[in-house]
Structures are given as structure tokens and as C-alpha cells.
Amino acid sequence: MDQKNKELAKIFNRIADALEFQGANVFKIIAYRKAARVLDELSQDVEVLSKTNKLSDLPGIGKAIAGKINEYLTTGKMKKYEEVTKDIPGTLFDMLDIQNLGPKTLALAHKKLRVKNLNDLKKAIKNGRLAKLPQMGEKKVENIKQGLDLYERAHERLSIAVAQNVAREIIEYLKKNTEIKDISAAGSLRRWKETVGDIDILTTGKNGAEIIKIFTKFPMTERVLAAGETKSSIIVKGGIQVDLRIVKPKSYGAALQYFTGSKAHNIKLRNIAKSKGLKLSEYGVFKGKKMVAGKTEKEVYKILGLAYVPPELREDRGEVELALKNKIPKFIEMKDIKGDLHMHSTYSDSTATIRQLTDFAWRFNYEYILVTDHSQSAKYAHGLEPKRLYKQWKEIDKINKRSKKSRVLKGVEVDILKSGKLDYPDKILKRCDVVVAAIHQGFTKNVTERICAAMDNPYVDIIAHPTGRLISQREGYAINLHKVMEHAAQTGTWLELNAYPDRLDLNDVYLKIAKEMDIKISIGTDAHSIGALLWMKFGVAQARRGWLEAKNVVNTYSLKKLQTMRKINKNRIE
DNA sequence: GCCGTTTTCGGCCCGACTGTTTTCAGTCG
Numbered sequence A: 001m002d003q004k005n006k007e008l009a010k011i012f013n014r015i016a017d018a019l020e021f022q023g024a025n026v027f028k029i030i031a032y033r034k035a036a037r038v039l040d041e042l043s044q045d046v047e048v049l050s051k052t053n054k055l056s057d058l059p060g061i062g063k064a065i066a067g068k069i070n071e072y073l074t075t076g077k078m079k080k081y082e083e084v085t086k087d088i089p090g091t092l093f094d095m096l097d098i099q100n101l102g103p104k105t106l107a108l109a110h111k112k113l114r115v116k117n118l119n120d121l122k123k124a125i126k127n128g129r130l131a132k133l134p135q136m137g138e139k140k141v142e143n144i145k146q147g148l149d150l151y152e153r154a155h156e157r158l159s160i161a162v163a164q165n166v167a168r169e170i171i172e173y174l175k176k177n178t179e180i181k182d183i184s185a186a187g188s189l190r191r192w193k194e195t196v197g198d199i200d201i202l203t204t205g206k207n208g209a210e211i212i213k214i215f216t217k218f219p220m221t222e223r224v225l226a227a228g229e230t231k232s233s234i235i236v237k238g239g240i241q242v243d244l245r246i247v248k249p250k251s252y253g254a255a256l257q258y259f260t261g262s263k264a265h266n267i268k269l270r271n272i273a274k275s276k277g278l279k280l281s282e283y284g285v286f287k288g289k290k291m292v293a294g295k296t297e298k299e300v301y302k303i304l305g306l307a308y309v310p311p312e313l314r315e316d317r318g319e320v321e322l323a324l325k326n327k328i329p330k331f332i333e334m335k336d337i338k339g340d341l342h343m344h345s346t347y348s349d350s351t352a353t354i355r356q357l358t359d360f361a362w363r364f365n366y367e368y369i370l371v372t373d374h375s376q377s378a379k380y381a382h383g384l385e386p387k388r389l390y391k392q393w394k395e396i397d398k399i400n401k402r403s404k405k406s407r408v409l410k411g412v413e414v415d416i417l418k419s420g421k422l423d424y425p426d427k428i429l430k431r432c433d434v435v436v437a438a439i440h441q442g443f444t445k446n447v448t449e450r451i452c453a454a455m456d457n458p459y460v461d462i463i464a465h466p467t468g469r470l471i472s473q474r475e476g477y478a479i480n481l482h483k484v485m486e487h488a489a490q491t492g493t494w495l496e497l498n499a500y501p502d503r504l505d506l507n508d509v510y511l512k513i514a515k516e517m518d519i520k521i522s523i524g525t526d527a528h529s530i531g532a533l534l535w536m537k538f539g540v541a542q543a544r545r546g547w548l549e550a551k552n553v554v555n556t557y558s559l560k561k562l563q564t565m566r567k568i569n570k571n572r573i574e
Numbered sequence B: 001g002c003c004g005t006t007t008t009c010g011g012c013c014c015g016a017c018t019g020t021t022t023t024c025a026g027t028c029g
Helices: A003-022 A026-040 A046-051 A063-075 A079-085 A090-095 A103-113 A118-126 A138-152 A160-177 A208-215 A249-260 A263-275 A297-303 A319-324 A354-364 A386-402 A447-456 A481-491 A508-516 A531-545 A559-565 A567-573
Strands: A183-185 A199-204 A221-227 A231-236 A240-247 A279-281 A284-287 A290-293 A368-374 A407-415 A434-438 A494-498 A521-524
Touching: A003 A026, A003 A046, A003 A063, A003 A079, A003 A090, A003 A103, A026 A063, A046 A063, A063 A079, A090 A103, A090 A118, A103 A118, A118 A138, A160 A183, A160 A199, A160 A208, A160 A240, A160 A531, A199 A249, A208 A231, A208 A240, A240 A249, A249 A263, A249 A279, A249 A284, A249 A290, A249 A297, A263 A279, A263 A319, A284 A297, A290 A297, A354 A368, A354 A386, A354 A531, A368 A386, A368 A434, A386 A407, A447 A481, A481 A494, A481 A508, A494 A531, A508 A521, A508 A531, A521 A531, A559 A567
Parallel strands: A199 A240, A368 A407, A407 A434, A494 A521
Antiparallel strands: A183 A199, A221 A231, A231 A240, A279 A284, A284 A290
């Protein structure tokens, strides 16, 4: 989906890399990067915008870049791209990801030492020639070498679940061993981004150097990258980088705002500050030399004339404009969730019995849960043939008899088979309270058509993990998500936001599109253990990042309402 | 290369840290 959007984003980023490498005008580079980001997150098809001459309406895309987009869409090529990348070996671009090795140094090494790839770089380090270049020295080379080590350890972005755990441990450690008052994770972790590059932690305290000394002695520390008075970076076990910043209490809000980002969001804010004759930095909002705000984030936004923007929204996807007009809606929260619509029991491949699932789930004050074990073809997951399914239903009936307040619903996660048929006949699906359908086989075979066919079935309520991606592990199915979403809107089928941290599928950008298309979303944990029921929070955070309000999410509705909203009932009522 | 309630030219967010320097460049966030 949006293949061209992504392709063009990559190309513009590559052009930016090349220009950086050549030492071109910094602002030109920024312009290309911005265009790349806008395209990457665009909720419309770039080809449609191109045909209707609307490209230049997009922020960051002017006449020149619009022209390049049109050129690429019509000819499949872009002269500028070919020109700037002509003399740079492709392998060099990837090397820009090596820490402490920036475009300037890499260009110099390329020019003077003919470094073209990782091996060349290693040689240049070993034989001492890199250290002899101007502005270089032993320590710089040592830092590059360490960056190279990290890079070679397949430095991947962390899943948000892992990052949250590490951050929690460090915060607890610092609280125990130092005299700090305010402390918080910042950065993409605080924005609940699905993956996190490194962990940012912000705190206030009097003796910065002392706090940093203790920070660098965190038991899991592998290496200390920097340790100053107010700022320190360490690498902890697993190659995870953790940055700590210390500010004065009066700057805490401004600093939290600043270090939470995103960068694009912050740049917008700084521009707004400027237009009001103010200056915004991590130390506060200043009018001339006088500090006028900074203790809390709320007052920072307020003095800029903006409504408070929740961290999950801060991606420069229109939230600043909304905040200027004071039109930030009330987004979904954990307390809106009335049930979990995707989980497994020991009947198929989970470690939790239905009894355990219910006991645990009722702690969250849910009104209902939907048990959705795998269907018969999913042999690997001990999928249920009809006989065992009926047995499970009997057990559910028993449990429901005892509970007055909450209800266990009978569901299935029915496989969409390679043939395009569903793994249970309609007469079984008909008897379920809610039906979840999903692809678990044939990831490349007519996936779009098969999912659409499943949505045509009147008993299928939800398509689970619609793209099938596993973050950092597997690309999604070969699927035309545009078509799938259109068909979901037409048939009134709900799409899942799978809260499993490695899935988070649909992602934030598509959720926002789904909202615009008035498609209802179902958040399910896909729990295979009782602990995984807690993952609902990742789903809700992702939903907020996709601008979803409670009304867009079916499991914020009461059970009664939920039932009337099913396809089969809706048709009868409306 | 983008953009406009000072502007169609001249800005473009702002600062910390490090290492190599003798006043600053490169990198990072």
C-alpha cells in the first residue's frame, strides 16, 4: 500500500544523505528530509495527489520537489537522485548509521583513504591512517571504532515493551541511590512509539555530576559514552543506549517537552515561539532574558497559545495546528476499554486456562472478554476441531452462570485458508458471539482477495492483525491495504489493532486513515498467557497515536451496544 | 529546497559534549 509514497520517501532521504556527504547547504538537506518524512507518513496516495496537482499543498513540498515527484511517477526515474548519488558507492550510505561517524568524516575518509565499505574503514582504523586525517585523533577513532562495534551487533530498534522495562529499572535505581525529585522517561518511549532507538531519561537535581556518576555505575552498564555535568550517555547490556539529562526544577517542564520530541513537533513549537517574540529551549520559554514559563509542560504549551498536546500525538502530523485552534479531541484512554476481543486459552496454544483468563481480566473491570482460539487447520497451534470447540463453549457457559457482572464471549480466530475459504462453516460461525478472522498461512497468495472474501461473510466481525507484520522480524503479507480498508468500510467489518508489542497492527498511520474512513477498530491483546492481557496498554497508546477516540473503538462500547453493532444485527436494525 | 502578518530574498531550532584545537568543527539529540 502506498508503495510510491514509501519509495519516494526513501529516494528523498537518499538524496539528503548524498547532499550531506557532499557538504551541501544544510537547509537544503533539511528540506529533503522533511519532504521524505511527509511522504512516508502521508495518509493519501501520492499518485492521486500528483494527478490532481495537489502535491504542493503538502507541507514541505514546493515546486521543485513536486516536479521531482511527478518526474519519478511518470518516468520511473529522477535525474537529481541519479546525479547526486552517481559518485558515491551504495555501501557508504548505510555507514552513516554508525555512531560518531558522520557525513563529514566519512566523506573525508572516502576522498583521502578511498574508504568504500566497512572493511575499508576497519583497515583505515587499524593502520592508523584514519587518525592522521585533519581534525582526527586517537580518541575520535576509538569512538568510531566503538560505534562500529555497536553497528555490527545488528543494532536494531527496541520494542517498546523491552524499552519500558529497561527504563523502569534505571529510574528505580536512580530513585533509590540519589536525591532526585522529578524523573521521567522522555523521547520516543514517552511518545509510545512502537519501537525505540535509545532510552531518554530526564531528571532534576542539584548535584548533576554526582547523579551522573551514580548513573554510570548502573549495574547493567557496559560502556560510558559521555559523562558531563548535565548530560550522560551509557550503553547497557544488549547494546541499548541510555541518555540521562539533568535540569533545574524550574526548567523541568520545558526540558520534558524538549526531550520528548518529536524533533519535527519541537521545531514547529520553536517557530511559534519565535513568531510571538519568545524563545523556546530546554531551559524554558524566554522573553528577552526573562523566563516566562518552563516549570511544567502545560505552561509551556499555554504560553505559546496552544492546547496541551499529549505525548503520543507529538509527531507533527497536524496536532500543532489542532492545538492552535484548541481543537484537540479527547482521545481514547485505558479507562474507556470495556473488554478484550482477542485472546487464546489452553484449548489451543496459550498457557492460560479460560478460568485464569477470566479471573485476571475481571481485575481490569472489563465487562466482557472474547475467547478466540485458533481454528482446526492451525495444527501447529492445536487449533480446535468443532468437537473441542463445543466443549469449550460448555465450559464458558458454566463460568458465565457464576458471574453476574462480566461475561465471557464465545469467539474464534478462524483461519482464512489458502483457498480463500474460512476454516469453519457458517453454521459454526453463526453460533459465535463475535468472530475474528485472520491469515496465518499463504502470506503471499492472493491475500487481499482472501481477506475481502472473508469480510463478505456476514458472520465475520473482525479481521485480526490485518497486515501480518512482526516488528523487526517480518514484513507484512503481500497485501493492498487500501483495498482491504475500503472493503472494510463497505462491509462494516471491524479491523483489529493487535496490541501484542511485536505486532501493533494496524500501525498509527493506518489507524488515522481508518478513522478518516469511519472504519471501526477493535483492540485485542492476542494474549497467549494471562500476563499478556496487560498489553492492552500498548494497544491503547498506539490507538492514541492514531488519533482514535473512544467512539472509534468497538471495545469501548457496552456489551449490549457492541452486539447491536455487529454486521448481522446492524443490517436488521438500521 | 521551502516559505511569507517584517520578507519573493534571506532566513531556516537550539544547545551539550568531545576532541582537536589555540578558537572551533563534528556529531548527536
